[in-house]
Amino acid sequence: MNDSPMGGWNTQTQKEILQMKKIAIGIDIGGTNSAIGVVDADGNVLAKGGISTPSHGDVDRYVKDLAEAVREMLKSVMQINANFEVIGIGIGAPNGNYYSGTIEYAPNLSFKGVVHLVELLKKQFPEYAHIALTNDANAAAIGEMIYGGAKGMKNFVMYTLGTGVGSGVVVNGDLVYGHDGFAGECGHTTLIPDGRLCGCGAKGHLEAYCSAPGMKRTAFELLAKYNAIDSQLASKTFQNMESKDIYDAAVKGDKVALEVFELTGKYLGQGIADTVHHLSPEAIFLFGGPTAAGDFIFKPTIASMEAHLLPIFKNKVKVLPSKLSAGDAAIVGASALVWKELDK
Amino acid sequence: MNDSPMGGWNTQTQKEILQMKKIAIGIDIGGTNSAIGVVDADGNVLAKGGISTPSHGDVDRYVKDLAEAVREMLKSVMQINANFEVIGIGIGAPNGNYYSGTIEYAPNLSFKGVVHLVELLKKQFPEYAHIALTNDANAAAIGEMIYGGAKGMKNFVMYTLGTGVGSGVVVNGDLVYGHDGFAGECGHTTLIPDGRLCGCGAKGHLEAYCSAPGMKRTAFELLAKYNAIDSQLASKTFQNMESKDIYDAAVKGDKVALEVFELTGKYLGQGIADTVHHLSPEAIFLFGGPTAAGDFIFKPTIASMEAHLLPIFKNKVKVLPSKLSAGDAAIVGASALVWKELDK
Incomplete structure (x- = not known):
């Protein structure tokens, strides 16, 4: 033929x-x-x-x-x-x-x-x-x-933790852009009224607590609160401390560093619960440097999220590490x- | 033929x-x-x-x-x-x-x-x-x-203020139900960490501040704070005070009642800003008894929302009364x- x-x-x-x-x-x-x-x-x-x-x-x-x-x-x-x-x-x-x-x-x-x-x-x-x-x-x-890990999911939200905190909202399989293209700024929900100054000029936003610099700010508050002269973090300047330093100290059992993760998770879980109440997602994905700390950050985040949720949402929403390779x-x-x- | x-x-x-x-x-x-x-x-x-x-x-x-x-x-x-x-x-x-x-x-x-x-x-x-x-x-x-007032709008959120606070989220012209059908519970976002007990059992939720009973709770806090024996609200019991009483007193210039509206708007605006950061809606509609107070509630709500917003969202989002007839x-x-x- x-x-x-x-x-x-x-x-x-x-x-x-x-x-x-x-x-x-x-x-x-x-x-x-x-x-x-x-x-x-x-x-x-x-x-x-x-x-x-x-x-x-x-x-x-x-x-x-x-x-x-x-x-x-x-x-x-x-x-x-x-x-x-x-x-x-x-x-x-x-x-x-x-x-x-x-x-x-x-x-x-x-x-x-x-x-x-x-x-x-x-x-x-x-x-x-x-x-x-x-x-x-x-x-x-x-x-x-x-x-990545959201293949096949129709409703999920991604939080990216880094110098700032960004997010992307997916509803019914589509990214939500909103009325004028800027939806998904969950890093700027208010956690603490009249709280820490955020980079955007407002006060008490999630980004001021759960970004890498936010974790450093928490560490410095705790050093001051406990007068923790013996903490491994006490030798770092405010200019030079990085979230990796906090992780390294936490691994070695440093109490201040461990409490930084506890508090960061508490803050982040509160914000994520707000997201769940808005959108009822199947999962929340966390991406970025601080998530490399694994259970140090995921455990308190999940506990805090659950504590803030309505009963109809409890024990339903997965909080997962991103499967995208960091680099x-x-x-x-x-x-x-x-x-x-x-x-x- | x-x-x-x-x-x-x-x-x-x-x-x-x-x-x-x-x-x-x-x-x-x-x-x-x-x-x-x-x-x-x-x-x-x-x-x-x-x-x-x-x-x-x-x-x-x-x-x-x-x-x-x-x-x-x-x-x-x-x-x-x-x-x-x-x-x-x-x-x-x-x-x-x-x-x-x-x-x-x-x-x-x-x-x-x-x-x-x-x-x-x-x-x-x-x-x-x-x-x-x-x-x-x-x-x-x-x-x-x-x-109603959202005819032709593709992205908006409705808050219903009553005995509780409910909400409905519309994205791209469709109501958002989320992964398991319960999306749109903005009344249960957290405004004040470890704040007032909410009816759902959690603490500090918007509903505990911005519902009609929430306004009453604010009134009683202010009566106590100022020892306001001369307030028109001082003659009401906790069982019997209604949001209408607060409105009637505000109209007559009662300072406690006026501050209740200021604070309720401040709380509500904080919560609405969280919603805007998630979804970038064209408008937020308010429905329910307390919204009949007009500027008493809308002015402080809008001012507070704007104060909590990222610059890219400022002066863009309308906060409007519902056009549905109350009854x-x-x-x-x-x-x-x-x-x-x-x-x-």
Whole structure:
């Protein structure tokens, strides 16, 4: 049946199409660096690199450099397998607005005001149907859903604990962006009225207690409270203490460090209970440095969440560590945004 | 063209079909009474009545009585217009689970454990394609969306302030039920760690501050704090003070009463800011007795919400009074559940 000249050609083309492997580009824009990765549909990072995020606000130049770096990376990836098909670019950035494709008044970036990043990248890559942007925590939540522990879950929330506390909310299988694209800022729920000053200018927000710097603030409060001159944390300055130091001290049984984890979990569990009361999720995922402390942080968090919940929610909601690998989560999450667009 | 015998008959039938007017039945189950209403697509209540909710837990008997009352009411409505077409029954009930059609462990109802109300009603009314149940606050939110001030809004949250505080969350035009059907319990977010005892057994929940009894508790705290023997509220017992008393005193300039509203707004605004950070809604609707106080409650609520918000949310989110009429909101909201089902 395949003996016409066209038959052979068709078969060859079909074979090539079958071999085409879809890949997505993930970009994570931070205050210092912009990480770029090429990611396949299973979340494997085929190549990664990056450029500096400018310390001065020349957006046009930055986008040109970024596009150049992406093209270079794709060139090297195509040398491995010429049949890769790029399906688009996903970007995670602070204050990234999914609806408008803009970065808006991001405090830690040099770009002032509103930057139309998706529009600028579309000019560089008119051949890609899907170029989408959201904030970094939302990207991580989509990453968890596409590649991680939330596969198959329709309702979950991701908390990312780091320098700040971000979150991404998934309802009925879709990320919630809300009315103007900024939903999912659970790090700024109020835990303590008139409490600690938050980086955003308000008081008592979760981020001021449960971020890595928040844990350090708790450690310093406890050192002062107990006059704990013998604590392993007593030799650190406020400038230099890191959450890793608190973990190391806790492992060695340091009482102050252990109480920091107890309190951080108590605070975090209170905030997570608020989230559960709003959304009745199947699970809460925790991501970021402090979660590496395992039971030190998970046990008090779960106990506190349960204590704050209505009876109808008790012993139902899972609190789980993210399954995204720490090093690649940001670019993998950003790339996941593209796979999610394909579903639509 | 219409001179065949069938022609006339067809025209007649078409006319009747054109005259058919769709109506829905709304049932609001409370601890004492179950209100029943027949509601048209514009939210007009064509008839209303009710039966006692049993003080002892005989569910089968209750459902039989309820069905009988519905049939009687429909009979009287059909006498007005025989061309009404009943499209279904919507029910609002405490701890009503939309997914399973059950009422689960409702503390103020005599029914113990899990009551399969939708299943029982379907046996009574096999002819109706749509019989659906949710909790009363969710029903009110759907009512606001179908008939009220949230028409055309895709993302909003409704707070219902009464004996308790309920809420209904709408994302992308759909009510959020969450993983197991109980989403939207914003009345149980924690405002004050280790604060007032809440009816649910936990501490510091919003409901313990912003419900009508919560306002009374605030009034008694302030009477004690200021030793306010001359306050108009000083003559009321703890058993008898109502939120209306506080409003009446505030109108007359009573300082304690005015401060009750200030504080209630401060508490409520803190909780609403948490909701905004989760969901980025277009608007928050407030429903229930205390909202009749107008600016007394809205002004401090909005001021407090704004003070707790991230800059990207400031001056964006509307806080609005519900447009549902107080007397009929519960049955109208319950009936709206049926119209919402029709959309699916």
